[in-house]
Amino acid sequence: MQLVFSDAQYWEDFLPLTFTRPVAAMRCGILTFSERWQKILENTEISYFTENYLQTKFKDPEEKESLFLVPNFLPTETVIQQIKDLKQGEALVYEDELVAARINMKDFSLNQIEKMTDIKEKLTFFKRPADLFTYNHLAIDFDFDLLTAGRISQELSSTNGFLGDKKDLFIEEGAQIEFSTINTKTGKIYIGKNAEVMEGCNLRGPISLGEDSKFNLGSKIYGATTIGPHCKVGGEVNNIIIFGYSSKGHEGFVGNSVIGEWCNFGADTNSSNLKNNYSQVKLWNYRTKAFEDTGLQFAGLIMGDHSKTAINTQLNTGTVIGVASNIFKPGFPPNLVENFSWGGCKDDERFKLDKAYEVAERAMARRKVALTDDDKAILKYIFDTY
Numbered sequence: 001m002q003l004v005f006s007d008a009q010y011w012e013d014f015l016p017l018t019f020t021r022p023v024a025a026m027r028c029g030i031l032t033f034s035e036r037w038q039k040i041l042e043n044t045e046i047s048y049f050t051e052n053y054l055q056t057k058f059k060d061p062e063e064k065e066s067l068f069l070v071p072n073f074l075p076t077e078t079v080i081q082q083i084k085d086l087k088q089g090e091a092l093v094y095e096d097e098l099v100a101a102r103i104n105m106k107d108f109s110l111n112q113i114e115k116m117t118d119i120k121e122k123l124t125f126f127k128r129p130a131d132l133f134t135y136n137h138l139a140i141d142f143d144f145d146l147l148t149a150g151r152i153s154q155e156l157s158s159t160n161g162f163l164g165d166k167k168d169l170f171i172e173e174g175a176q177i178e179f180s181t182i183n184t185k186t187g188k189i190y191i192g193k194n195a196e197v198m199e200g201c202n203l204r205g206p207i208s209l210g211e212d213s214k215f216n217l218g219s220k221i222y223g224a225t226t227i228g229p230h231c232k233v234g235g236e237v238n239n240i241i242i243f244g245y246s247s248k249g250h251e252g253f254v255g256n257s258v259i260g261e262w263c264n265f266g267a268d269t270n271s272s273n274l275k276n277n278y279s280q281v282k283l284w285n286y287r288t289k290a291f292e293d294t295g296l297q298f299a300g301l302i303m304g305d306h307s308k309t310a311i312n313t314q315l316n317t318g319t320v321i322g323v324a325s326n327i328f329k330p331g332f333p334p335n336l337v338e339n340f341s342w343g344g345c346k347d348d349e350r351f352k353l354d355k356a357y358e359v360a361e362r363a364m365a366r367r368k369v370a371l372t373d374d375d376k377a378i379l380k381y382i383f384d385t386y
Contacts, residue, residue, distance in 0.1 A: 029139025
């Protein structure tokens with residue numbers, strides 16, 4: 001059966017991360033929301049009910065019977081079974097919001113729903129960017145158990161120091177870890193296929209290092225941290241998520257942050273995650289067009305795809321950076337950096353679209369990935385509209 005991931009409720013709340021993807025394509029824990037649900041439901045036929053300009057890249061639903069699903073929550077075993085047991089015209093509701101329904105996409109309408117059942121259990125729901133790093137420890141635990149059940153980890157090399165229980169460490173085929181310290185007392189650690197933890201690293205779980213990604217020499221990694229596939233990370237990080245294909249390879253600190261794909265941090269880029277007066281942090285909300293209180297004392301950076309910082313960049317607590325921005329001017333940039341900013345300051349000129357294509361093509365070619373016409377169309381839409 002077709003699995004349709006819905007953006008109807010939450011897409012705008014996750015900007016700038018969702019300018020270039022549906023909600024289901026965001027990463028939290030080890031997997032993206034889409035990957036997690038495919039694994040849970042053993043379903044590989046997926047599509048996305050999202051913004052029109054994203055449908056060129058992310059498959060539009062076919063007009064047939066489907067499971068319509070809001071993807072951005074962690075289900076319990078009971079809820080998973082409830083979803084599997086849904087019959088045509090039935091739906092599940094959580095806190096007055098529809099989260100799953102068995103309907104026909106040919107005549108898409110919620111009027112098809114004849115029976116709604118309230119979910120009684122408490123669920124972990126991700127409703128804004130800060131929730132991704134705030135609840136990342138729960139997502140890592142969930143995905144670790146989902147991915148490693150019944151499987152055997154590679155052995156940890158004897159050159160490493162280890163604290164904790166070995167059952168909380170899983171090393172995929174081809175991964176390399178030498179002369180580092182691994183601590184699972186504070187959380188589980190997952191090292192993906194062909195990933196590398198270079199010499200002198202200190203890892204304190206929960207941590208996920210994605211396929212073909214690297215922790216550079218002497219990295220200090222505090223959980224809960226997720227590094228997606230094909231990334232390079234160095235220096236010191238604490239409770240961050242990088243979706244994939246991005247580099248923070250040098251010294252410098254980033255904490256309590258979410259970073260998209262194809263981003264690059266210049267050497268000694270530092271992002272504050274705590275205000276000097278210890279007050280709660282505000283983050284820009286694209287829906288309300290205002291800075292809103294997160295209720296968090298620790299909140300660092302939210303960065304959209306294809307954005308870059310120059311060496312020695314300093315970022316304030318609670319900074320939001322849009323898509324394809326280039327930050328290189330001295331001093332702190334503002335807490336909101338617009339899409340395609342050339343410099344990072346308010347009222348700076350815009351990064352020309354053709355130049356943005358060129359940079360993206362070069363950066364992606366390094367990972368042997370092509371910038372497609374669909375990718376260009378998405379960037380153009382963001383450039384023209386936002």
